[in-house]
Amino acid sequence: MNRRLPEERPKEPPTGYKIAHPVLSQDGTRAGFIGVSLGAALPYGVLDEASCVYGLRHRAPHRRCDCGFHCVHARQDAEALLTTADHRKAVLLEVTVLGAYIRFERGFRYGRQRVRTMTAGPCGCGAAGAVLADAGWGRPGWRVLESACPGCAGARRGVAPAAFERLAGQGLKVRILPVAMTPAYGVPELVAEAALLQARLDWFQTQLARIQGGRGG
Known part of the structure; x- marks a missing residue:
């Protein structure tokens, strides 16, 4: 006999953390994100609903599929992913898990989310980032952005953090971390x-x- 797992009824929606790449639409009128693994080809907005990346018609998250948004419970677990070579220029997202979700030991898989804050690191040269500049790659109709100082950004297309907030909408807050201070x-x-x-x-x-x-x- 199959036993159903107990349903959780939290007083407030759970909070999670994930990493992603910020993106700007080709016409410069919309901003969003793409993931770093499953579903990386599908940009999503600040408030968005997941769909099955395999084209199946069930709603995400489905127990017999791995579709849906993914996040981890602990901020430090998400930050640890930013140390790998492939993810050094990604950003950290703090999200609110909405609707139905499946809880795992280290995180959630779920169907809807709201991105509350985006935290980007300094420029790749080590200087403080000032803009979100074209990273030189993207997806059809979308340019991936990265944190850059004015010198490294040069003539590359980009937006200021405040402009990214405005284009993304839904109350998103954007932070760019200052340069790490050397110990005294x-x-x-x-x-x-x-x-x-x-x-x-x-x-x-x-x-x-x-x-x-x-x-x-």
Whole structure:
């Protein structure tokens, strides 16, 4: 006998986290996102409903399919995905899970969502990002964007974070993280660093004297 899983009735819709690439429509009038794995070919909006990526007519999420939106429970799990080579230029999304969902150990699969916030990292050169610039690739009718400083953005087409918020609509908030600050050094750390540099300098001077002495002989 098949037993149905207990239905959850949360007082508020669950919150989840995922990574994606921001996109801008070819005519520059709409903004949205594409995923990084299953369903990456289908852009979605801030408030959107998933459909089966295999073209089946059932509603997502279906128990016998893997269609639907996906997210994880913990923010740090989503942030960890941004460290891989393929996802370094993706953004972090905080989403509200709407409607029916299937809960897993680490996340949800669900049919509707609202993207509340988008957090992008600094420019690839390490400077603070100022615009969302054309990343040089995309999907039919959509340009993928990436965080860029003014110098690296150059003449590439792009939008300011506030403009992306306006085009995406539905109350989306966009953040671009500042450049990571290097840790401050105290006197003991500076003394140790100076001693290490002096030791390296002494070694190089010894090697140079040995080479010059060999040439003189």
